[in-house]
Amino acid sequence: MTASTTPVRQSSVRAHNLALVLQTVANSADPISRAAVAGATGLTRATVSALVDDLIAGTLLTEVDPAPRSGAGRPAAGLRPAANGPAGLGLEINVDYRAACVVDLTGTVRHHLVETGDQRDGREGLFELAHRARHLAEADGLITAGVALAVPGLVTAGGIVRVAPNLGWQDVTLGTHFDGLPLIVDNEANLAALSEQDTGELPPSFVYVSGEIGIGAGIILDGALYRGVRGWSGEIGHIPVDPAGPLCRCGARGCLEQYAGQEAILRAAGVPTVADLPGADLSAAGTALGTVLATVINLLDVDTIVLGGIYAPLLPALRPAISAEIGRRVLTAGWSPIRLRAATLGPDAAVRGAAGAVLRGILNDPAGWLGRFATR
Known part of the structure; x- marks a missing residue:
């Protein structure tokens, strides 16, 4: 050497x-x-x-x-x-909602705002929400250290969303700063996986699956987020269940999203909202999801799948069909059972993960923060 x-x-x-x-x-x-x-x-x-x-x-x-003690010496x-120092401002945009979350350096959520409605052209509203959250944070005496945005799509290191099919975004440039603050833009499933990892309740390797209108995955291997060569890993929503199946927004046919995405599940169950799903027959969605998850498990050799987004509360209904497909298709399932878990943070995992990304930057480089703080 x-x-x-x-x-x-x-x-x-x-x-x-x-x-x-x-x-x-x-x-x-x-x-x-x-x-x-x-x-x-x-x-x-x-x-x-x-x-x-x-x-x-x-x-x-x-x-x-x-704490008081009885022994000798002080x-x-x-x-x-510090609870009242820098805070991370996390943002999330998805097809039918946007959210903002302020988290302080102790990991405490100080503010959490959610707005529902069609977000396919919702960038202006998203940043208005960010301003509201920042003002609330600063009214608490917190210093907003940075902003991170969770997006359901492929994101480059320079903050360009190459494609977010369900939002209708393509080559959308969000940049590296927002309102004078550093801006991080990342895939929502990646940020959610990191947020779940921070709970300390998961093994070093697992796959987080985000179930919304789109479906994405965050892959944690040996304690580190696996991004792939271009940073675009985890797009399991576009793994085909049936190559001759229904047309997907991505332009291909038979993608998992067309069988187990939120809109597909509601359509199959014949109900208008996610709140109406508990008790519905979700076997078709569970079978499709289990088929794709079996492929992921065979490829990556992980033993834990964390289901987030709408999948977290629906896991009891989804589990039988998912487990049946995994048992049938995963080569090692007979002697190495796969654990299916609901996300601890539920639907808030991505926006909390976004805020956590800002704080992780401070923990990894406090000298950089101190330099910024000195010039305030």
């Missing part, structure tokens, strides 16, 4: 250590002392103390009073993420 000849700058070391300290505090279930942070990170107490002072000054950490103050 050839040693790197690139010198490590002092600023890079500091940035790394700031992230290490902040993440150690954020990942601690209880307030943690400076001495305990030093022990967990291997940094000296003096270094940790200086870094913590910077993080407190930058509104990223706060000190809390220690108990050390605990550290935890």
Whole structure:
């Protein structure tokens, strides 16, 4: 192995250590002392103390009073993420609703706004909703650190939505900033998968399936989001169930969305709204979904499928047919059962994941936030 000849700058070391300290505090279930942070990170107490002072000054950490104890000596103050510092503003647009969510650095949802109605030409309304959410956050004394938007489509790294068939979007440029704030644009199933991962209740590898009018998947492998070569992985809604089936909005025939998407399920059940579905016969949708999920499982060798969106509350009705197809089609199902789980965050997973994407950026690069904070 050839040693790197690139010198490590002092600023890079500091940035790394700031992230290490902040993440150690954020990942601690209880307030943690400076001495305990030093022990967990291997940094000296003096270094940790200086870094913590910077993080407190930058509104990223706060000190809390220690719990009383009976032993000798003065108990050390605990550290935890600041509840009234930076917050992430998450947005989601789908065919029949838009949503905004403000989450602070402790992971607490401070505001959650939802507007229903046809969103196929809803960009202007979406950003009006974002302004409302930002004003609510700032009225709470929070600093909006950035915005992330969850979209049901293929998104490039530069914030271009190449195609979102159900919205009728193609090559829509949303850019990298909104209202002077950094803007992240990502696929809604990817963001929902990351949000579910953050609950700490799932194994390192799983597939999250978002059931709305469209169907997408977020793939987590060994703890990391799998995006594919171009960032467009997870479009399982356009895997064919029957190549001669009904025409899909994407231009192909027989896609999964035409059998197990929200509109297809409502049509087959003969009911007008999702609220009317519990108790309906969903075997046809479950069979189609199970057929495609079996293909995904055979390909990726995951043992956990998380069903989100409208699928989460409908899992009891969908499960028998899904399980039957997986049992029939997955080669290893006989000795390695597949776990089907409803999403913990239900229909809010994507918008919360969007807000979480902003906060994840701060946790990974607190030095960048401190630089921005200093120039406010």
